[in-house]
Amino acid sequence: MNEQPPITRQAGLKRLDAFLREGAADYASMRNFDRGPAPRATTSALSPYLRRRLLSEQEVVSAVRSTLGEDAAEKFTSEVFWRTYFKGHLETHPAAWSDALALAAAGRERLDAEPGLRRAHAAAVEGRTGIDAFDAWARELVETNWLHNHARMWFASIWIFTLRLPWALGAAFFMRHLLDGDPASNTLSWRWVAGLHTRGKHYVARAENIRRYTQGRFDPAGLDENRRALDEDRPPREAPLAPADAVPAGDVALLLHLDDLNPETLPIARVRCVAGLLAHAEDAAEPVRMADRDAMRDGLEHAARRFGCPVVPRDEGWAGDLPVVTPWAPLGPSAAALPAGVLRIRRRWDEAAWPHCGRGFFRLRSAIPAVLEACAAR
Helix, strand or coil: CCCCCCCCHHHHHHHHHHHHHHCHHHHHHHCCCCCCCCCCCCCCCCHHHHHCCCCCHHHHHHHHHHHHCCCCCHHHHHHHHHHHHHHHHHHHCHHHHHHHHHHHHHHHHHHHHCHHHHHHHHHHHCCCCCCHHHHHHHHHHHHHCCCCHHHHHHHHHHHHHHCCCCHHHHHHHHHHHCCCCCHHHHHHHHHHHHCCCCCCCCCCCCHHHHHHHCCCCCCCCCCCCCCCCCCCCCCCCCCCCCCCCCCCCCCEEEEEECCECCHHHCCCCCEEEEEEECCCCCCCCHHHHHHHHHHHHHHHHHHHHHHCCCECCCCCCCCCCCCEEEECCCCCHHHHHCCCCCEEECCHHHHHHHHHCCCCHHHHHHHHHHHHHHHCCC
16 A cells, blocks of 8 residues: 555545445445455555544445445444444553553563564564465565455464464554554454454454455465464453543644544634644554654644644644643553643544443444434434
8 A cells, every 4th residue: 555645634535435436335245355455445445544533433434324325334334333342442441452562562572582483473574484375465564554354354363373473463563564553453353363352252264264255366274273262361351431521611722643633523613723743653664654644744734724723843832821632542652642631522423432332342333323323424
């Protein structure tokens, strides 16, 4: 995806329009097929824009339902809500994020101390394992900063169960290179594949399944299809969802971050200045950093037009005496980098959905009609 246009709202709207015209009708039947990097995607390819909320979940779901009808759009709607579910679940299970960071750090220490593990890890990330599909996906990820969703699951499963590498190092490898790398979706997807998210229920990459859904492009040999799920001593405990702050009645300064760059739809009226907080994933590759910079620049320009206010550098005293308001940053680099005292406001979509995300996805899936009703995404 290095040849893709800059990650901006306009590019996202263009991609959404193309999906509605060319791919939405076949989404449910074709979404699991990985044709490789060259042909037209079998998924929507909207995730780089949704990850930064240059496009909102509400507008994307509404557009697809309006085009296809409620029943035909059900699978796409469900997949968008998986993204929402992962964010809400991580918010209520913060140890899943902190544990993943700690495990990745421990894994890097092991790479320094264990030559055999270091060689196996290098072969995996460089695409030299001898497993044809896995090696192709490793190279594709580094070269294009993209992988098909199904390929991500196969890749993670082979990484964990066949190559027997630490899962958190694989999650970190994805976050380094993916243009749509999302802390919640990435972390919890790797945990799900490993059998940690739903304890004992893991995802096994099978050669026959890979042959079928890559339409014969790959015939991977040597996969371990009989490994048990991973386990952990202390699964992350559920914690109460932190309350959002109220929007002040008067003038405010707006702080944008990479988890929400859609200022036009924020419930704020009187913004006097706006600044940006760029907090990338640790060791993010340069194409990802470039995409983040493009997206932030676009978000700030939209905010300046929406509120008729200047974009200012985020230096000491940038907001003056104004209260600083920011859209809610889910757990991840942006949330960790937010300065103290910032008022965090939450969108109606998250406010309606996240209370249903503390356990399995079924609770949220059952609540989808109520969430859509609350957000008027019909």
